[in-house]
Amino acid sequence: MLDTIDAANKLQQTIGRISNLPTPPLVFQQINRVINDPGTSAYDIAVILSEDPAMSVKILKLSNSAFYGLRHEVTSIKQAVVIMGMEAVRSMVLSTAVFDIFKKDTIDPEIQEEFWRHSLATATCMRMLVRSLSGTWIRKSDQAFSTGLLHDIGRLVMYSYLPDDYQAAKKLHETDAVPMLMAEETALGYTHSNVGALLAQKWGLPPQLEDAIEFHHYPHLSKDESSLAYMAHLADYIAHLTLDTEEELEKDPPHLDPVVLEELKIPEDRLKSYSDTLREEYTKAETFIQMATGM
Ligand SMILES: [Fe+2]
Ligand SMILES: [Fe+2]
Incomplete structure (x- = not known):
């Protein structure tokens, strides 16, 4: 989490280096x-x-x-x-x-596959959460789907446009067995969430979407009232639990901030049923990615 002026300055400098976003x-x-x-x-x-x-x-x-x-x-x-x-x-x-x-030849196909699988699972889960929850955010259901698809877009941007930074974080993640998010914070002083939010801003995406991308790992810092960042955090967690391989789960155990369940008024014992529904819905949703990407 960026909590010092130094870190914020470093982020600005780094982002300034991505001139050809x-x-x-x-x-x-x-x-x-x-x-x-x-x-x-x-x-x-x-x-x-x-x-x-x-x-x-x-x-x-x-x-x-x-x-x-x-x-x-x-x-x-x-x-x-x-x-x-x-x-x-x-x-x-x-x-x-x-x-x-x-979709460049320079991006490892395994990374692309993993990225789309996780993004689509998170998007599907967002759609499911919107349907099952009631509140002011209910009207933002499709924005929720886009948020799920794009929440980790910063990772692809880093991979393509900040390759040295990406590799430095990955090295720390692998050699010291540090979760990837923490490795980004430690090695770089910024995370894929900051980079993703920058892309969203540059592309003129709705402010709620930009906010949810920026705070999906720290939803309590969200400045938006729609709870989209809280939903993104929960959907990200359920998507990892449901569709990651055992090896992935061991290398990078997903983290759930309990404050999210409180905010969304979801009892903890409902998570299992969300995960079961996601497994069913995910197959149908794969069409979306196949159409969009031709994969
Ligand atoms: Fe993330
Ligand atoms: Fe994620």
């Missing part, structure tokens, strides 16, 4: 801009999407997939936007953009 594609920028306007209709989104045929095909396929489980075939983009909801379209366009940008 990637920018999202035009279709994402256009959708992101109009989606924040309350007057935007499904038709407006459909017009933007139709300018990008590859994206249009993905959206249509996804709306007809097991992820939505509809009985009737969706045949137009406008219909797909109405069914999926605008935020889901943004999630889809966003994950496609992230995948395209970071």
Whole structure:
């Protein structure tokens, strides 16, 4: 956790070194801009999407997939936007953009696979939590899905744009058997959460999403009222417990801050059922990533 002025300065210097931080594609920028306007209709989104045929095909396929489980075939983009909801379209366009940008030969396929598996599991769990909880955050369900997908995006940014820092943290993690988050804090003075929040800011993502990315490991520091950071912390924990291999769990045991259960009013004995549901839902959700990434 960054709690000193020195650490904050060091982070600023490091982030300044990422001068060529990637920018999202035009279709994402256009959708992101109009989606924040309350007057935007499904038709407006459909017009933007139709300018990008590859994206249009993905959206249509996804709306007809097991992820939505509809009985009737969706045949137009406008219909797909109405069914999926605008935020889901943004999630889809966003994950496609992230995948395209970071799908470089330089990224170890094993790291990519692990990243998407964990991100998708966390996103699925976020969606599940939103459905089972009641409160003001209920309307942010699709934003919750995007938060899950992107909460660890800083790790990919570090891997690609700050390779020396990434390797230094990884070395400490492996040689001293220190959890990865702690290794980042000790070796670098900043974490993937800070880097992820910076990317979110640069890409103009909603402030709640940026906040949840920044504080998913320390939700009590969140400055947002929506509890999205608390949900991200819990979803991250359940996703690790449910889908990590035994070796991964041993190397990096997931941590749950008990304050999260209090904040979200969830009894501890409900965690097991969340984990069981996630295991079932995850298979359906894999369609989302397959459509977005072609993996
Ligand atoms: Fe994380
Ligand atoms: Fe995570």
